[in-house]
Amino acid sequence: MRELHFKDNFWNTDVTCTAGYDAIVQHLNDGKRTCKEVEDFMKARAVIEEKYAKELLGLSKKVCGHSEMNTLKRSLDVFKLQTENVSLSHLHLAQTMREEAKKLEDFREKQKEARKKVEQQMDVLHKQKAVQYKKTIEAKKTYEQKCRDKEEAEQNMNRNATTSSTKQQEKFFAKTQQAKQAAEEADMVYSQNVSALGKMREEWLNEHVKACECFEKQEAERINTLRGVVWTHLNHLSQQCVTSDELYEEVRKSLEQCNIQEDLEHFINLRRTGDKPPAPVPYENFYNNQRSLPVRALPAVGRRPAAPPPPTAETFFSPTATQQECKLTIFKCCCQILTL
DSSP: OOOOOGGGTOOOSSTTOOHHHHHHHHHHHHHHHHHHHHHHHHHHHHHHHHHHHHHHHHHHTSOOSTTOOHHHHHHHHHHHHHHHHHHHHHHHHHHHHHHHHHHHHHHHHHHHHHHHHHHHHHHHHHHHHHHHHHHHHHHHHHHHHHHHHHHHHHHHHHHTTTTSOHHHHHHHHHHHHHHHHHHHHHHHHHHHHHHHHHHHHHHHHHHHHHHHHHHHHHHHHHHHHHHHHHHHHHHHHHHHHHHHHHHHHHHHHHHHTOOHHHHHHHHHHHHOOOSOOOOOOOOOOHHHHHHTOOOOOOOOTTOOOOOOOOOOHHHHSOTTOOHHHHHHHHHHHHHHHHHO
């Protein structure tokens, strides 16, 4: 199947019409707008990546497992370190995206300048062609009018050839000759304008073909460049995923080295306080302790002995106490009261 090209498909039967050329220029302007949109998209994505990287970097600096120890502490340290590395990789990705957006911007400006020269030249040709076409049409109208004036003068002269005087015939003849000369001059001007328009048309045709070829080449480069930019952008994103996975793999490897039993034993060895439990607390009857108390020595001078607990009803009315024991207890209580 034969390939289609701009130079073969954007013509018009009207020599003054520029619809085909205008359609190409409009399409190129739309393509330029697409380049700008992709460029802005990549710049915005770079801002997002940079913001994410900074937030992630700040997160990696926060305390995480400060009180942990041994293998789990090492794993958490690796976790924080690789989180920081992921943030740095995203920061690098943001910078790469800005560089790619700058390349696309430079490409867009380069195409804009190249297209501007062609458009300016074509605009000049379009104006010249339009002016020349207008002059040619006006010259044609003048020529046709002069031809009609000549024919009318000849008809008048022939019509009055037998009825008019010699002087009138000479006057008709002079007028006819004058009309004939004016028609010939108009014919010459009209012919010159047609010739000039023909040359200008040939120049315009050649320049139109060159412009179409230039614009078609630019459009092919634009499509190829945009496709390459998006492809590279996706490669960077994929590589970022691979890089992040590699960094996270380091954390997973560290976690594999995290030994639960080892951490338990490490804590035990570091913080152990003894290996013997406390003895059971026995029940001690207060009164049994009182009977087994030895005779206390007299308090030292200047020291006031602590007051004994007051006697209770059980002391006086214990069923096991003898009469002699009760008297002795009462005597002791009286002595304690006197010492107070």
